[in-house]
Amino acid sequence: xxxxxxxxxxxxxxxxxxxxxxxxxxxxxxxxxxxxxxxxxxxxxxxxxxxxxxxxxxxxxxxxxxxxxxxxxxxxxxxxxxxxxxxxxxxxxxxxxxxxxxxxxxxxxxxxxxxxxxxxxxxxxxxxxxxxxxxxxxxxxxxxxxxxxxxxxxxxxxxxxxxxxxxxxxxxxxxxxxxxxxxxxxxxxxxxxxxxxxxxxxxxxxxxxxxxxxxxxxxxxxxxxxxxxxxxxxxxxxxxxxxxxxxxxxxxxxxxxxxxxxxxxxxxxxxxxxxxxxxxxxxxxxxxxxxxxxxxxxxxxxxxxxxxxxxxxxxxxxxxxxxxxxxxxxxxxxxxxxxxxxx
Numbered sequence: 142x143x144x145x146x147x148x149x150x151x152x153x154x155x156x157x158x159x160x161x162x163x164x165x166x167x168x169x170x171x172x173x174x175x176x177x178x179x180x181x182x183x184x185x186x187x188x189x190x191x192x193x194x195x196x197x198x199x200x201x202x203x204x205x206x207x208x209x210x211x212x213x214x215x216x217x218x219x220x221x222x223x224x225x226x227x228x229x230x231x232x233x234x235x236x237x238x239x240x241x242x243x244x245x246x247x248x249x250x251x252x253x254x255x256x257x258x259x260x261x262x263x264x265x266x267x268x269x270x271x272x273x274x275x276x277x278x279x280x281x282x283x284x285x286x287x288x289x290x291x292x293x294x295x296x297x298x299x300x301x302x303x304x305x306x307x308x309x310x311x312x313x314x315x316x317x318x319x320x321x322x323x324x325x326x327x328x329x330x331x332x333x334x335x336x337x338x339x340x341x342x343x344x345x346x347x348x349x350x351x352x353x354x355x356x357x358x359x360x361x362x363x364x365x366x367x368x369x370x371x372x373x374x375x376x377x378x379x380x381x382x383x384x385x386x387x388x389x390x391x392x393x394x395x396x397x398x399x400x401x402x403x404x405x406x407x408x409x410x411x412x413x414x415x416x417x418x419x420x421x422x423x424x425x426x427x428x429x430x431x432x433x434x435x436x437x438x439x440x441x442x443x444x445x446x447x448x449x450x451x452x453x454x455x456x457x458x459x460x461x462x463x464x465x466x467x468x469x470x471x472x473x474x475x476x477x478x479x480x481x482x483x484x
Contacts (some may be wrong), residue, residue, distance in 0.1 A: 144185045153177060164189060165231055183250055202234045204449050205253035206262040207246055211238040213393065215419045215438050219286065222442025223262065223382060223449070230450055232252065232259070241327065247275075254279050259453040262445055264288050268328060270295075282452035286331045286445050294454070296461045298445045300436040302331050305468045306338020307345075309388045309416045309434050312470050314346050316478040318386030318414055322354035324373045324398065326390040335390050335418065353380050358394065370397025378413075385413060386476070391470045392417035392424065392433055399429055414476040418468075430473035437466040 152161045162170050163178040166448050170178075181187075199371035204227055208216040224234040235258060239246035246266050253261050254276065258463070261276060261283040270293035276283045284296040298379070313321050323339045326332030340350050356373040358366065370389060374397065377384050395417030409415055409429045417424075420435035444464045 144187045146189075149178065149181055149185070149187060150469075153181060166229065167474045190421070194281050200259050200453060201257050202231055203235055203236045203256065203258045204260045204262060204453070205237070205250075205256070205258040207237050207249045207253070208264045208351065209239050209241045209246075211236070213391075214421050215287075215391075215436065218422075218438040219264075219442040219445070222439045223446040226443060226446035227449070232450070232453070235278045239266045243267045243272070247272050247422045250276065254281060260284065260449040262286055262449060265290075266327075266329070282449075284445055284448055285453070286441060290330070294461055296448060296463075298371070298441050298448065298464045299331075300441070301465045302334025303338040303341065305418055305434045305436065306335035306339075306340075306388070307342045308468055308470050309335075309418060310339045310342035311346070312432070312472070312483065313340065313386035313388060313414055313476060314348070316410070316414055316476055318384075318478075319348065320351075320354065320382055320384045321348070321382035321386040321388060322377045322380075324370060324377075324387065324389045324394050325357040326394075327359060332390050335388075339388055354384055358390075363378060366391055366393030367397040367400075369392035371401045372397075374398040374401035375405075378402070378407070385415070387413060389415065389417045392419040392431060395431055395433070395475075396427070399427070399431070403428075410413055410474070410476050410478050414478060416470075420471050424471075424473065429475050432473045432476035433471050434468045435471050436468055440466050465471050 142235055146160055147157050150157045159170065160178055163175050176362060206220055206223065210216055210442060220236055222234065227234050234252065237249040239249060243266050259280055263283060263285055264287040265285060270290040273293060287299045289297045289299065310321055321343065323336060325336050343350050356376055358369040358373060377387060378401065387398055389398055395415055400411055402409055407413055416432040418434040418436065420433040424431040424433055448462060
C-alpha cells in the first residue's frame, strides 16, 4: 500500500497538519522537526498525493509558462529562474512554446487553463490583447513577461526596452560611430521599444534617422535570428554610405550580423561596430566577443516567480503590478573602438 501522510504523522508522533506544513515548507516548523519528517519521507519513498492535495487546497500547485522560443537562451534563462524558485515552494512549472505563432499560443493557453494551473506566465506573440480576455473570464491570474500591451492592464515583468535602445545606440555613438544602423525585430513591444530608444538616442546626439539604415526582420522567431541577421547585414553593408555601427534588437541577430561583416572582409569593430541585446552566456567565447545590453533575465525570472507565488496564495489584491528591470551595457570587443580608461 502507498504510504500516506497520516502514516508518517502517526509514526513520528506528530499531527497531520505539522507534516503537511513540512511539505509546504511552512516557516512555523522548527529545523529539527523538519529534518525528522523529511528523513522519514525519504526512507519510505513517500510521494505526495497531488490530487488529494489539490482538492483540499483548491490549488494545483502548478504554474504554466508560454514563451515564443524555447531555443532562445533568454527565455531558457527566465524559465530556469522561475522553475528554481517555484520548486522550493512546492510548485511545478509547465513550459510550452508558441514558436512566435499567435494561434498556437492561444491553444497552449487553453491547455493550461484546462489543467487548472494556478498562474499563467506569458511572453506573448500576439499583436493585440484580445485573446487575454479568455484568461480573465476564467479568473486565472496571469503575468506578462518581456512583452506587453498598451491597452491591457495586466501584471508585467520585463526590461525597460526604450532604455535598452538608448543605451545600445548611445554606446556606439560614444565609441565614435556616426552612422548607426538598426536591425528591428517583429512587431511586439520589445522590438518597438528598442526601435524607439534607437531613434531617441540618434536625435539626442544630433544625428539623423535614416530609413536606409533600418532593416526589419519581420515575424522571424528569435532562434532564426542568426540567418535573418546575416541577410539584414548584407543589405546594410551595400548602403552608401555604409553604416559604421549596427545595433541589433537581440543577440542571435547580432551573431548573424558579425558573420556577414567578417565574410565581407571587414573588421569588427574598426570598420563596423556591433552591439546586441540579451547578453547571451556564450558572448565572451565568440571569435569577436559580443557587446550586449544585459536585460537581467535571471532577475526577470525571479520577479515573475515571486509575483506568481503571491498571486497563487491570494496575496495580491490591488491593481496589477508593473516591474521594470534596469538594463546595463556589457562592453566587449565587438564595439570597443576607444580603449577603456585605466583604473
